[in-house]
Amino acid sequence: MDATATVGPVTPVGPTLRSERAQARRETLALLFRKPGFLIGVVILAMWAVFAVLGESIAPYDPFNDFARRHVPPGPEHLFGTDRLGRDVLSRVIVGARDVLLVAPLAAILGVVAGSLLGLIMGYYRGFIDDAISRVVEAFLSLPVILVALLTLVVLGSSTLVVVLVVGILFTPIVARTVRSAVLSERQLDYVTAAKLRGESGLYIITREIFPNVLGPIVVELTVRFGYAIFTIATLSFLGVGIQPPSPDWGLTVSDEYTNMISGKWWPTLFPALAIASCVVAVNLIADALQSLTGE
Amino acid sequence: MIRWLARRLVLSLITLWLLATIVFVIANVLPNDVGRTIAGPFAPQETVDAINERLGTNDPLPEQYLRAMRNLVTFDFGNSFQNRQPVLPAIVGAVGRSGLLAAYALLLTIPIAILAGLFAGRRRDRSADRAIVLAGVTLSSIPEFVIGTFLVVVVGVQLRLLPVIARPPENANIITFLSFLAMPALAMAIVYFGYIARMTRAGTIEVLESDYIRTATMKGLTTSQTMRRHVLRNALVPTVAVIGVQIGYLFGGIIGVEKIFNYNGMGQLMLMAAQRKDIPMLTAGVIVIGIVYMLATLTADLIIAWMNPRARLESGR
Numbered sequence: 001m002d003a004t005a006t007v008g009p010v011t012p013v014g015p016t017l018r019s020e021r022a023q024a025r026r027e028t029l030a031l032l033f034r035k036p037g038f039l040i041g042v043v044i045l046a047m048w049a050v051f052a053v054l055g056e057s058i059a060p061y062d063p064f065n066d067f068a069r070r071h072v073p074p075g076p077e078h079l080f081g082t083d084r085l086g087r088d089v090l091s092r093v094i095v096g097a098r099d100v101l102l103v104a105p106l107a108a109i110l111g112v113v114a115g116s117l118l119g120l121i122m123g124y125y126r127g128f129i130d131d132a133i134s135r136v137v138e139a140f141l142s143l144p145v146i147l148v149a150l151l152t153l154v155v156l157g158s159s160t161l162v163v164v165l166v167v168g169i170l171f172t173p174i175v176a177r178t179v180r181s182a183v184l185s186e187r188q189l190d191y192v193t194a195a196k197l198r199g200e201s202g203l204y205i206i207t208r209e210i211f212p213n214v215l216g217p218i219v220v221e222l223t224v225r226f227g228y229a230i231f232t233i234a235t236l237s238f239l240g241v242g243i244q245p246p247s248p249d250w251g252l253t254v255s256d257e258y259t260n261m262i263s264g265k266w267w268p269t270l271f272p273a274l275a276i277a278s279c280v281v282a283v284n285l286i287a288d289a290l291q292s293l294t295g296e
Numbered sequence: 297m298i299r300w301l302a303r304r305l306v307l308s309l310i311t312l313w314l315l316a317t318i319v320f321v322i323a324n325v326l327p328n329d330v331g332r333t334i335a336g337p338f339a340p341q342e343t344v345d346a347i348n349e350r351l352g353t354n355d356p357l358p359e360q361y362l363r364a365m366r367n368l369v370t371f372d373f374g375n376s377f378q379n380r381q382p383v384l385p386a387i388v389g390a391v392g393r394s395g396l397l398a399a400y401a402l403l404l405t406i407p408i409a410i411l412a413g414l415f416a417g418r419r420r421d422r423s424a425d426r427a428i429v430l431a432g433v434t435l436s437s438i439p440e441f442v443i444g445t446f447l448v449v450v451v452g453v454q455l456r457l458l459p460v461i462a463r464p465p466e467n468a469n470i471i472t473f474l475s476f477l478a479m480p481a482l483a484m485a486i487v488y489f490g491y492i493a494r495m496t497r498a499g500t501i502e503v504l505e506s507d508y509i510r511t512a513t514m515k516g517l518t519t520s521q522t523m524r525r526h527v528l529r530n531a532l533v534p535t536v537a538v539i540g541v542q543i544g545y546l547f548g549g550i551i552g553v554e555k556i557f558n559y560n561g562m563g564q565l566m567l568m569a570a571q572r573k574d575i576p577m578l579t580a581g582v583i584v585i586g587i588v589y590m591l592a593t594l595t596a597d598l599i600i601a602w603m604n605p606r607a608r609l610e611s612g613r
């Protein structure tokens with residue numbers, strides 16, 4: 001889009017160009033906020049973010065140590081009922097937002113930063129480096145993510161740091177592949193050739209010329225990965241190797257309570273499950289809106 | 297065609313070797329005292345050392361790596377830490393049962409998803425299209441086990457329509473058998489609907505914008521003739537590719553579904569192995585699923601090459 005604008009003069013990005021970029025960014029934002037899907041996604045995600053930050057201070061009961069009667073159905077006392085130990089489900093759902101909204105973005109950021117670096121290098125240098133890394137990327141993509149994460153977390157033992165590392169690394173190859181293909185179409189453009197003719201170094205061209213122009217796909221990839229990170233971490237917690245007790249994490253709670261659904265005590269499972277669903281759907285609505293914007 | 301296939305097979309073998317290497321690194325290079333894992337935290341050090349000696353985990357890494365690769369070539373995936381039986385028969389049986397569930401899910405989802413995708417593609421940017429795309433995005437972003445809990449609460453507990461535990465009785469007839477597996481299959485089918493419908497939609501839109509469709513319309517073919525003769529075959533190319541890829545993912549999502557519905561397949565086997573820290577079982581499981589994924593994508597590529605000769609020319613070079 002604004003690729004041609006950066007070709008012209010040899011001078012570094014001047015003030016006028018920068019304000020043009022700021023203007024473009026404002027216009028993009030205005031377009032985004034006109035999309036209902038994006039708005040809904042932002043509102044839901046913001047709500048969970050507020051819950052994650054405020055947590056106990058807005059929860060009606062203590063989510064950990066306030067034991068009422070067990071499995072009280074939803075009612076005026078306990079809007080979402082109580083769980084198998086008599087704790088308030090609503091309070092636990094509110095505080096349960098915290099861990100996943102901390103761990104998932106970290107994993108997504110790790111995957112996107114590492115993947116973008118690899119993708120930029122592969123796409124710009126091509127040749128042997130590209131072929132070699134591409135084969136490894138291909139191998140990683142044929143790994144079943146949940147299963148490999150399960151294996152790794154069993155070997156290393158589960159902790160927040162290990163979950164972030166494992167999920168981040170498993171996301172790296174797919175990000176690398178996306179960024180690589182974005183770089184491939186950029187590097188044929190005149191502004192890259194011009195930079196090469198000026199004698200700029202590879203590092204300069206990658207970081208200062210190509211990177212700003214593939215930022216769009218990278219931002220999209222970040223939101224998409226954020227959604228998948230919530231998906232993956234919730235699944236891992238449900239399988240018992242993700243976020244660990246005593247966290248009121250949603251996936252973990254579903255794992256603790258799902259066997260009680262059959263006897264009609266559905267509320268301690270359903271509400272955290274709805275929380276996971278609303279969270280991933282919100283992120284995916286945002287990602288979808290961003291994608292449709294950069295795709296055109 | 298033969299050259300294309302040969303090249304494709306060689307690449308698959310290289311990928312498989314790299315995959316096995318990645319798994320080896322996770323299982324053997326990352327810090328992990330296998331003997332301690334098996335013997336438990338309170339066992340005397342001598343026991344731990346004896347187990348490590350027996351399993352050869354103290355050998356130099358290159359030696360362990362060569363052994364692992366030799367075993368892979370001979371399809372020897374080692375013995376379970378738990379019962380010391382070879383892991384492969386257990387895995388093959390479990391993959392078969394999970395494969396049945398996965399096939400059930402795909403049979404439920406593929407026809408509906410393809411119809412929805414074609415329908416949406418022909419009505420691009422109209423409200424029906426937007427509704428299908430939105431439903432697809434929404435459903436495919438929710439984890440399988442979450443969809444599973446919704447199904448249990450609504451279909452199983454409130455409406456009492458279907459059994460909530462996927463354990464059909466022995467000698468059940470086919471109808472009973474399918475009804476016991478219906479909910480887990482449905483949970484996966486719902487998640488995969490979105491991916492397949494979106495790919496079909498994208499394929500349809502691309503084909504409808506092409507010159508040969510304009511030609512077909514201008515020479516007077518009716519819409520249904522154009523759809524049948526020209527659109528379907530070409531629009532389904534990306535769909536076939538995504539189904540091939542999805543079969544690999546299916547085995548990831550199946551773990552949560554099998555846990556919710558207590559289905560005795562690959563997911564349950566792997567979960568049990570994880571709880572017992574049965575690393576040979578887990579590594580063999582990852583490699584076998586990797587092979588399944590590769591076979592699925594290879595089959596998809598073959599079908600695509602058959603559907604669209606240009607594809608084999610492009611990748612044959």
